[in-house]
Amino acid sequence: MSTLLVIDSAMAGRVIGRGGATIKSIQHDSGAMVKLTNGDTADTKNVKIIGSEDEQRLAKDMIEKIVGKLLRSDTISTPPPPPRRQARGGGAGRPRTIKRDESPEEKINFSDDVWEEVLRENKERELELIKSLPPIIKDFYVEHSQVKAMSDEEVQSFRTAQNEITVQYVVGAECFRPIPKPIKTFEHAFSSYPDIMKVIKKQKFISPSPIQCQAWPIIMSGHDLIAIAQTGTGKTLAYILPALIHLLQQPTPRNKRIGPSVLILGPTRELVLQIHDEITKYLHNNIKVVCVYGGGVSTLTHQQLIQAENPDIIVATPGRLNDLVGIQAIKLEHVSYMVLDEADRMLDMGFKNQIELSLRHVRPDKQTILTSATWPTAVQHLANYFAKNPLHITIGSLDLSTVDTVTQKIIILEEHEKEGWLDNFISNDLSKNDKVIIFMRKKTSVDKMYENFNSNNIACRCIHGGRQQADREASLADIRNGVVSILIATDVASRGIDIHDISLVINYDFPLNIEEYVHRVGRTGRAGKTGSAITLFSKYDKLNASPLIGVLEKSKQPIPPELYTMTSQ
Secondary structure (H helix, E strand, O other): OEEEEEEEHHHHHHHHOHHHHHHHHHHHHHOOEEEEEEOOOOOEEEEEEEOOHHHHHHHHHHHHHHHOOOOEEEEEOOOOOOOOOOOOOOOOOOOOOOOOOOOOOOOOOOOHHHHHHHHHHHHHHHHHHHHHOOOOOOOOOOOOHHHHOOOHHHHHHHHHHOOOEEEEEOOOOOOOOOOOOOOOOHHHHHOOOHHHHHHHHHHOOOOOOHHHHHHHHHHHOOOOEEEEOOOOOOHHHHHHHHHHHHHHOOOOOHHHOOOOOEEEEOOOHHHHHHHHHHHHOOOOOOOOEEEEOOOOOOHHHHHHHHHHHOOOEEEEOHHHHHHHHHOOOOOOOOOOEEEEOOHHHHHHOOOHHHHHHHHOOOOOOOEEEEEEOOOOHHHHHHHHHHOOOOEEEEEOOOOOOOOOOEEEEEEEOOHHHHHHHHHHHHHHOOOOOOOEEEEOOOHHHHHHHHHHHHHOOOOOEEEOOOOOHHHHHHHHHHHHOOOOOEEEEOHHHOOOOOOOOOOEEEEOOOOOOHHHHHHHHOOOOOOOOOEEEEEEEOHHHHHHHHHHHHHHHHOOOOOOHHHHHHHOO
């Protein structure tokens, strides 16, 4: 939740103040974050206020005292509320502009010079803050002799062979150091860290995934990193193992640090639980990790857990993290390693304000890792905000495409024919060895299908955002452990949920956009295994026919002629 104020451009300078003094005072006294941007018209400016309700209200009152009556004031949430109806009669209820005369002494120009002064002073304050905090070390990388011996030609050849790895500094970044060469084996990355090698060997991995080959030397060298790769490519382990080394190697003893050293944010309860479970496989040296999320556990319970455990690592959803930071159950001042996992999904779910609000408390010289399956403008802005001089890894193409380990089949049929097709498929074509996710668009549809399957003695589980957290966790556990082989789900399970050995995805309903189609299909064909995806496509889905054709063409999958017909309708 945030507040958007619209003010006259002529008043923007008054909000900023000389050298930025006024806006800094507003932020300091209210506790809110205040941002000025260009308005919808040349004579207006937007003032965005981010913070708790009390902080927003206080900042708004302070700004209104400076500028007089506001042109407009909106409370913004995600998704945005429906537009209000205009009040009838004489313009009642409409915002009014009240202008007041301004003396030459009062007037302050809204200029680039003022903004440069604000930025310079912010930078100075940031440096003062860093000096007041315990020192941190981010570079722990010891380049293996075999990696050091690789020529530029060998490096490029290896990156190309590893699913077209591309790595570069983000456009506009200040490039200070050479880009680390990729590693080829676990020993290349962790030979200097025997405890890490020991836990890796327990997992019986054969070789690092492409993103791990390039991400490990980059992160362990202390770089900020933006990693763009589809789900199922090993992104989680790419940041977990360096995180463990990072927190153990800091000069400040762990018992002297205030709060966690590592903070990992994810969009859903299921994903943060999965990250937590993955981290626990590699814990050593008494490292403690706590997972916090909304829904199933109260804020008070989480506060008690954090106080009891005093964790080194916290994995959280943005909303619950905000709650706990607000009541000072979590202190983030000593976080030196931060991960924003599935950043595109977090933005899709409207968590931008919560992320910005909580992470104001994290030290500015932290190391930041951002992962995403896509690279839209909103994710780029988030990366610019939190990462400093980051390296950018892309695995494969930035164009939307599915992995080549999944065979995709599109079945064109009428909407009312779907249920009969599914019943027939489950009865006659589904193998006993198949593990299946059936995706549907609505929660009510999932519940109805679940009841239908149960009445026909078909063992299954279901998951959607309306179910209790305990039920969701139990359903995921049962499909993972083989208690049942069918999971019916909404798109809450389409991203970040790693269920091994899913052999088939059925898109009973086509998703709202092509990005979700790619993520659904990505639930199978993971970790080098093959899988299949069957999509039921009706005339109601024809708006997605053209983008679906594009994905199928890139993936070299068969395209029904009816899809081409739909694109012309």
